[in-house]
Amino acid sequence: MNETVKLISKENKVYIIEEKAANYSGLLRVLFKNINYVENTDREVKLPFSNKLLDIAVSYMEYRKKYSTYDGPIPDFEIREGDEIDLLEVSNFLQL
Known part of the structure; x- marks a missing residue:
């Protein structure tokens, strides 16, 4: 069984993800x-x-885990226009 961890947003939404991600x-x-x-x-x-x-950050960590051992072409991780600056702050904080 995979270990899981909880990430909690500032609005208290809980994200349960695999520790590996x-x-x-x-x-x-x-x-x-x-x-x-x-x-x-x-x-x-x-x-x-x-x-x-945090939803986007969690999706990105799961994307990285999913494609970490993938042999074929890896699809781009899509980011909506307008989210780029905020996501830079998140990625810097989380060291993604």
Whole structure:
């Protein structure tokens, strides 16, 4: 069985994702691996992002996991026009 973690948006929406997908974020990888962090024990982290932005970030981590061992051509990860600047902040924070 795959380990899961909870990511919580600033509006308190809970995203349950596989830890393997969350590990594509440098920040989340450290938080969930380091025994000195409460996030490791609780297996959840509250993030300062809206549902909309966290939904895109979670989709991207799942996309990375899905295509990490894919042999064929990898489709582009689509980003809606207008979300680019906000997603730069999210990707920088999460180290994606």
